[in-house]
Amino acid sequence: MGREAEYFSKDFDWEKLKQEVESNPSLSYHFQPFDSISHSLPSPSQDSQAWNQFHIRHSTGRFFKERRYLLKEFPELLSCDEYSKVLEVGCGNGSTALPILRGRDNITIYACDCSNESLERANKMIEVSNVGSVAHRFHLFHCDFSTNGFPKWLACDSCQGNFLQKQHDQFPDAKENKDTSLNNSSSLGERKCCTGGVDFVTLIFSLSAVPLHRMPSAIRECFSVLKPGGLLLFKDYGLYDMTKLRFEPDKRVGFREYMRSDGTCSYFFCADTVRDLFTGSGFNELELEYCCVKSTNRRTGKSMRRVWVHGKFQKPF
Numbered sequence: 001m002g003r004e005a006e007y008f009s010k011d012f013d014w015e016k017l018k019q020e021v022e023s024n025p026s027l028s029y030h031f032q033p034f035d036s037i038s039h040s041l042p043s044p045s046q047d048s049q050a051w052n053q054f055h056i057r058h059s060t061g062r063f064f065k066e067r068r069y070l071l072k073e074f075p076e077l078l079s080c081d082e083y084s085k086v087l088e089v090g091c092g093n094g095s096t097a098l099p100i101l102r103g104r105d106n107i108t109i110y111a112c113d114c115s116n117e118s119l120e121r122a123n124k125m126i127e128v129s130n131v132g133s134v135a136h137r138f139h140l141f142h143c144d145f146s147t148n149g150f151p152k153w154l155a156c157d158s159c160q161g162n163f164l165q166k167q168h169d170q171f172p173d174a175k176e177n178k179d180t181s182l183n184n185s186s187s188l189g190e191r192k193c194c195t196g197g198v199d200f201v202t203l204i205f206s207l208s209a210v211p212l213h214r215m216p217s218a219i220r221e222c223f224s225v226l227k228p229g230g231l232l233l234f235k236d237y238g239l240y241d242m243t244k245l246r247f248e249p250d251k252r253v254g255f256r257e258y259m260r261s262d263g264t265c266s267y268f269f270c271a272d273t274v275r276d277l278f279t280g281s282g283f284n285e286l287e288l289e290y291c292c293v294k295s296t297n298r299r300t301g302k303s304m305r306r307v308w309v310h311g312k313f314q315k316p317f
Contacts (some may be wrong), residue, residue, distance in 0.1 A: 041255075090203070230315045244258065279313075
């Protein structure tokens with residue numbers, strides 16, 4: 001198997017890791033009740049500033065690697081109809097957008113981030129790539145979807161209302177018209193009021209940066225701009241990941257929430273929390289599992305156990 005296939009391998013059992021971690025007294029502080037009254041999370045503006053500084057520090061491009069595994073993990077991005085639209089939420093420096101643009105030459109990506117610095121990095125990364133016809137297929141915009149929602153040009157109120165109407169449509173020919181309304185470039189996508197919504201939303205290591213109490217509204221925003229039948233593709237940090245276990249007690253800012261020394265925050269998901277968040281916002285669960293991968297630090301030779309949560313969720317037709 002090639003190197004990319006390692007992202008699918010089950011190198012260790014998550015339940016065994018859970019038992020090992022929870023029986024370790026030195027790690028018990030991760031599971032103790034958290035007093036939210038004595039701690040405060042950063043404001044949205046502080047979040048944006050922290051991520052701006054983060055991308056300035058990691059401006060060489062070595063920190064973020066192109067996520068070449070993405071199309072193996074989410075093959076729907078390769079097999080989708082022509083002229084499909086993708087909304088990438090939390091685009092960072094473009095490491096998720098680039099393999100999608102390489103994989104399909106007729107897919108359009110709308111990519112947003114709360115950090116203006118990251119948008120500049122993403123624009124430069126795509127510009128220097130050898131991907132053809134990018135100017136017409138890659139569109140960046142500034143947005144904090146957890147506080148302000150998505151702009152109406154992505155899916156206006158009228159189109160969102162049409163999405164809801166279609167979901168409740170019980171006419172016999174509803175199934176016959178389903179495919180045309182999703183990806184046909186002459187349907188919603190050509191409306192002058194907005195782009196007509198998107199066929200995919202990607203949340204790749206971005207929801208974890210949103211405070212837990214803002215996650216439900218953020219996911220509902222994603223739901224609102226998806227066309228009926230559209231897919232939300234999710235991957236993020238999982239419970240008991242080694243990066244969680246390295247946090248010291250004073251870095252806890254919430255239940256399973258931590259603040260790094262640079263002011264950026266991260267939440268670590270269990271599968272049940274992910275399920276509750278997305279199904280509670282109206283999505284149907286298609287796939288949900290832990291990705292447990294052993295990797296080796298080339299510099300130190302130390303083995304690392306990484307845990308991520310992989311999910312695919314669909315907006316009902």
